[in-house]
Amino acid sequence: MSFCLDTYLQQSDDYEILTANAGFKDCAMIIRFKADEVVNVKPGESVLGVRIIGIPPIPIGINEDKGTILFPYTKPCHGTSVIELPIDKDEIDALKKLAIED
Amino acid sequence: MIMKNALILLGCPESPSQTPMAIYASYKLNNLGYDVTIASNPAASKLIKISDPENNYINKIIDLDRCLNTLEEGQYDLLLGFVHKDAAASFFVTFDQILNTKSIALVFEKDEKLIDEYVEMVKSSTNAEILAVKAFHNPNPIKIKLDKALENI
Secondary structure (H helix, E strand, O other): OOOOHHHHHHHOOOOEEEEEEEOHHHHHHHHHHHOOEEEEEOOOOEEOOEEOOOOOOEEEEEEOOOOEEEEEEEEOOOEEEEEEEEOOHHHHHHHHOOOOOO | OOOEEEEEEOOOOOOOOHHHHHHHHHHHHHHOOEEEEEEEOHHHHHHHHHHOOOOOOOOEEEEHHHHHHHOOOOOOOEEEEEEOOHHHHHHHHHHHHHHOOEEEEEEEEOOHHHHHHHHHHHHHHOOOEEEEEEOOOOOHHHHHHHHHHHHOO
């Protein structure tokens, strides 16, 4: 079964919402500011089974020490949020392969 | 004749002009020979379905998340997106980049600064034809822009 972020957010408590109901640009800035490392990806790339929505280059933050990533999550009526989720090391490696030039 | 496919991408239904313009755009594109699909969230879908109970103008409605998850390059010949919020601009750019097809962004808002902002978001990342107009309750300014654009399609 594929990963469903909405379900995950409803049923887990190991994530953090760094900002909610914001604009994409503000969320991108927060990710660049809060993450130790940033990988830029194209819109529509699949990260943790979720297609990333936004204006390119879309920053995905990596906090390798904490084992988390930070990414923008957009809903039509609620704007964009920044979510920090735990992630496995091999998923971080897969994410780095999606990197595009800034 | 092979029928062309068009995808109408809706945003948050908070803007009163969205539902009538979505039905109107579907009607116009049907007349131009497009097989039209509307992608929207559940709230926007309900407004469309109630407004066209016998499916006179709307053929297919697909859930926005499901549409995005299965979207592929070239799946549609035309993308028509309603861009009246920051999130709608993000969705439009994402759909445009995945589909890599002809696209039209209908940018409308009552605040001109926001219109400029959304236009810039779309312009910076796509080759979409941008139809930008100040509108909120009255859909006529949007309709006029769309009619002109569809004359040249």
